[in-house]
Amino acid sequence: MSRLVVVSNRVATPTETKGSAGGLAVGVFGALKDSGGVWFGWSGDVVSETVANQGPSLEQDGAVTFATVGLPKKDYDQYYRGFSNAMLWPVFHYRNDLAVYDRDEYAGYRRVNSWLAHKLIKLLQPDDVIWVHDYHLIPFAEALRSEGITNRIGFFLHIPFPSPQILLNIPPHEELVRSLCCYDVVGFQTEGDQIAFHDYIVRHAHGKATSDGQVEAFGRKLKTGVYRIGVFPDEIAEQAERGEARQDVMDLKQSLEGRKLIMSVDRLDYSKGLVERFRAFEHFLEKSPEWRGNVTLVQIAPPTRSDVETYQQIRQNLEYEAGRINGRFSGLDYTPIRYLNQRYDRWKLMSLFRESQIGLVTPLRDGMNLVAKEYVAAQNPDDPGVLVLSQFAGAAGELSGAVMVNPHDVVGMSDALARSLAMPLAERQQRYEANMAALRKYDLGVWRDNFLADLRDVRRK
Structure with a gap:
């Protein structure tokens, strides 16, 4: 050859x-x-x-x-x-x-x-x-x-x-x-x-x-x-399961104190729809007061192209939005958005995906978006989380089990969060299995x- x-x-x-x-x-x-x-x-x-x-x-x-x-x-x-x-x-x-x-x-x-x-x-x-x-x-x-x-x-x-x-x-x-x-x-x-x-x-x-x-x-x-x-879904599943018992993951679970977890991981980029995502979460907390104090959004956004002015502005906007929303809804023992502008090892991200109830992947435009596929692959088949996915990600053409959203529609994304958090186990498993079949077919x-x-x-x- x-x-x-x-x-x-x-x-x-x-x-x-x-x-x-x-x-x-x-x-x-x-x-x-x-x-x-x-x-x-x-x-x-x-x-x-x-x-x-x-x-x-x-x-x-x-x-x-x-x-x-x-x-x-x-x-x-x-x-x-x-x-x-x-x-x-x-x-x-x-x-x-x-x-x-x-x-x-x-x-x-x-x-x-x-x-x-x-x-x-x-x-x-x-x-x-x-x-x-x-x-x-x-x-x-x-x-x-x-x-x-x-x-x-x-x-x-x-x-x-x-x-x-x-x-x-x-x-x-x-x-x-x-x-x-x-x-x-x-x-x-x-x-x-x-x-x-x-x-x-x-x-x-x-x-x-x-x-x-x-x-x-x-x-x-x-x-x-x-x-x-x-992706190689079975390798990711093994990696996520192995990491469940590691100290960093255990610390996060303990700090949540039983709250539901929404996970988002993106490079810090204007194509990822990060500000729109934060505002959708804000709308969700506003319209669903019963979830205040009971759900946390963890947004991991590693810095990228930090010497480009446009990206510096994105970081400032996102920090402002996170601070503003947390100012509205935080309590002495509750911070609704944990915004982390740093890199994490891949095994750790996969394990965090496995612990979460929702994977929120809402780019304004994306070629494929492997985070969406990694999120699905990392789930526990017995109790899988729900992927909420932008219709403008390339992965939307394959992952029919995701809850699809328009990332420009803040209210629609808010409704999708409510629907996903309330979704019965049987439906979550059915969606997970449909997504996993697609991942294995086109790995x-x-x-x-x-x-x-x-x-x-x-x-x-």
């Missing part, structure tokens, strides 16, 4: 791949171990130009080589903070109002992609299969092709792909789609994302797109497909293997 080369903006460390990292790192590392190969990308370090211009740092773990490079400050600002996260991220999440376009940042985005591609070429073998991940690296295949690389190259988008009318807000939208067409396989999380891409190809690129995923545009032929990223291995099978089937040019 040919080697696999994985390219991502950030590379998980060998230690993280042993279980502390999220599902993507675990799944990708599994594929790399099977075929042998390279995981290449940014180390996360901002370094001097001199250090950046050295060769990739290499670390071996069995048949897998971890190859990382640092970014100079200018490249970090333009490629990562700039075009990737100030333009692509908000537009792809339908937040054009937050998008900031700067031509120099776009030039830096393309320059860094070309620079990274040049670094990788020195590590490539003629028969390697290359799998590129996410919006930071849209031009990566184009950069490789310009240097004569003819290997099979696939791309998977982990975030939503916007409808053409939204995408047109990015001034170089045509260049970006042209770059995507340099891949052999382009994968999306949902049918809606694939349709949006096909719609752009037909209406704005004057190309062709067929129902079986074949696309012709910009002088290229490629395959598109829907590959729903998943992380299926996602990985289906994409790579399609990529390996591509005829070499």
